[in-house]
Amino acid sequence: MILTLLFDVRKLFHKLFVLVLIWPQYTEQILISTIRDGGNLNTDEGYRGTIPDGIMEDIEMKNEMKNEQAVSPVIATILMVAITVVLAGVLYVWANSLAADQPESGTRNSYTATDASASVSGAEDDTLMRITWQHAEDDLNWAFVVMKLTVGDNTFDCSTATGEECLITQDGSDDALWETGEFLTLHESETNIVSGTEEIGMYVTYRGTAVAGTSSVQVA
DSSP states (O other): HHHHHHHHHHHHHHHHHHIIIIIIGHHHHHHHHHHHHHHHEEEESSSSSEEEHHHHHHHHHHHHHHHHHHHHHHHHHHHHHHHHHHHHHHHHHHHHHHHOOOOOOSSSOOOEEEEEOOOOOSOOOOOEEEEEEEESOOOOGGGEEEEEEEEETTEEESSBBBSEEEEEEEOOOOOOEEEETEEEEEESSOOOSSSEEEEEEEEEEEETTEEEEOOOEEOO
């Protein structure tokens, strides 16, 4: 009887030794062994026993904590992606709204100006040059077009209406527009702009923005 009791005590101390001293080094192995063996403890020393309920609860708690720790980064990543997508959508809508609110300005059209091949003189009604579109996407409203000629230090305004030093005539169907398919002809209008061979500078703006094109033409 005493021998049996001593043997049971020795086994109990052996269990405590395994759990207290070896447990920290083999947590993962013990956990895997426990799951596989339905709560039975396996060690490298060949001992096989049953893990007490308290320790099993600790194992289950640690398991749950590990699962929570594994899930948390995934949730955080999903939230970050979702927030990024929402912010990108808000910025896109905001940028489009700003663009829509901006007043129309400028044009991608570009023109070419050449000598009209008509002799210039001291008269005040000489034909000076011809203008065609090199590239045209838009019809331009004459109300927003500014066209000027320069000779030396002198500047001359051009208009489709009479009253300016330079008259613009057009061959399009709508006099209110500088149409994409038409060409213009510039004439002196009761002003002697040039009397002989001369370099005429020119610039054109639309809604306050320069229109790309020929900067000067030599007329003769």
